[in-house]
Amino acid sequence: MEKGGFLNEEQIKTAEAVGSISYKMLELARSKIKEGARLLDVANEIEKYAKDSGYELAFPVNMSINEYAAHYTPTAFDDKVFGKNDVVKVDLGAKKDGVLGDCAITIDLSGENQKLVDASKEALDNAISKVKAGVKISEIGRIVDETIRSKGFVPIKNLGGHGVGLHDLHAEPFIPNYDNGDDTELEEGMVIALEPFATNGKGYVVNSDIFEIYGYIEDAPTRDQNARKMLAEVKSRYEHEPFAVRWLSGLFDSRFSLYSAARELMRVGAIEAYPALVESGKGMVAQTEAEMLVEKDGCRVLTK
Ligand code: MN
Ligand code: MN
Numbered sequence: 001m002e003k004g005g006f007l008n009e010e011q012i013k014t015a016e017a018v019g020s021i022s023y024k025m026l027e028l029a030r031s032k033i034k035e036g037a038r039l040l041d042v043a044n045e046i047e048k049y050a051k052d053s054g055y056e057l058a059f060p061v062n063m064s065i066n067e068y069a070a071h072y073t074p075t076a077f078d079d080k081v082f083g084k085n086d087v088v089k090v091d092l093g094a095k096k097d098g099v100l101g102d103c104a105i106t107i108d109l110s111g112e113n114q115k116l117v118d119a120s121k122e123a124l125d126n127a128i129s130k131v132k133a134g135v136k137i138s139e140i141g142r143i144v145d146e147t148i149r150s151k152g153f154v155p156i157k158n159l160g161g162h163g164v165g166l167h168d169l170h171a172e173p174f175i176p177n178y179d180n181g182d183d184t185e186l187e188e189g190m191v192i193a194l195e196p197f198a199t200n201g202k203g204y205v206v207n208s209d210i211f212e213i214y215g216y217i218e219d220a221p222t223r224d225q226n227a228r229k230m231l232a233e234v235k236s237r238y239e240h241e242p243f244a245v246r247w248l249s250g251l252f253d254s255r256f257s258l259y260s261a262a263r264e265l266m267r268v269g270a271i272e273a274y275p276a277l278v279e280s281g282k283g284m285v286a287q288t289e290a291e292m293l294v295e296k297d298g299c300r301v302l303t304k
Contacts, residue, residue, distance in 0.1 A: 005163055005171070005191030005294070007099065012293065014099040015191060019291055019302030021055050021094040022101030026303075029061075029092070033107050035084040039063055040074040040246075050094045058093030058100040058169060060213055060244035064276065065089075069156060069197055069205045069285040072276040073212050076246035077255050085110040087117070089287045091195075095241065098166040102193040103303035104289035113284055116198055119151035120286040123177075123196035131292060131299040133188035140186075141176035144196045148177075156197035156285065158204045159277070164191045164291060167240040190294040191302070201283015210276040214262065215242045220270040226257050227264035234271065242274060 007015055025046050032042045043061045050057055064072040065086050074080065082088065086109045093101030106117045123144040130143055140161070148155045161175030173184045177196050186192065216234050230248055237243070245262045252258045265271045279285050292299040 006189050014096050015302050018094045018096050018099050018101040022103050023303045025092050026105050029090040037082050039080045040078040043074050055094040055096050058095040059242040062091040067279045067282045068276050070277045071274050073244050075212050076249040087113050100169055102291050104287050106286040117286045119148045119153045119198040120196045120288040123147040124288045127194050133296050135186050137175045137184050138179045138182045142179035145178040148198045153198040154203040159197050161194040164193055186294045188296050193291045195289035197287045199279050199283040199285045201279040201281030204280050205277040206280045207275040208278045211273040213242050213274040214271045220268040222268045224264045226261035230261040231270050
């Protein structure tokens with residue numbers, strides 16, 4: 001893993017444009033996510049907006065609900081709709097020339113979990129106010145932890161912020177949501193994302209058995225024709241960034257062919273799955289995320 005950020009001047013301009021489009025995608029999500037709306041329709045609409053604006057996607061639009069903290073995206077034939085009490089984490093990013101956006105909001109459809117949502121949002125705001133060159137990442141973690149606990153919730157410890165490099169969504173350093181004692185300092189010119197997660201559960205996530213987001217690893221031999229066809233497409237279009245199986249549905253005439261090709265590629269080690277992550281105590285989860293450029297005396301938020 002490489003240390004994140006350190007873009008040149010032209011790339012920083014691109015990062016600002018990517019950040020601005022990413023933020024507009026979040027606003028679109030906020031206007032479209034309602035009780036009864038289909039997750040698949042909303043994801044398609046947000047992803048189309050990015051493409052119509054001349055951008056690619058840093059990763060599939062994630063819409064993780066309630067105790068699901070991250071990495072849920074609709075499947076190719078998903079008929080799930082938003083429920084009236086859903087707490088929806090929308091995590092997304094546009095991409096251009098390898099420059100990646102990464103930001104998230106939580107939409108509380110019932111209004112009954114607003115304190116939880118505010119805990120993650122205030123944790124992010126407080127952390128951003130401390131970001132500058134020379135600050136230890138454990139200090140950022142401490143602020144996130146203290147803010148969330150002061151609201152009566154706990155942070156999710158095994159999720160956190162990270163550097164964002166060219167074609168590298170999760171670059172060094174890992175920036176915790178609690179004080180982990182890491183003395184690593186933020187550096188001027190680094191691009192980072194901060195993402196406090198607050199929960200009323202146990203404070204850590206585990207893998208679920210839901211798979212829709214994958215990443216390319218390497219070519220691997222398989223006798224399965226459909227898997228070979230999928231691998232060629234994945235390598236040419238999604239070699240660096242995660243993809244959703246639903247993005248490949250046009251290649252096949254059935255759901256069975258589509259998903260068995262993905263399973264075969266995982267079996268032979270050509271792709272890896274990013275399973276949906278669920279709070280281990282089945283707690284409700286809220287997340288807020290922004291991406292920023294670390295400066296000498298502060299930071300410049302890119303996803304705005
Ligand atoms: Mn994210
Ligand atoms: Mn992130």
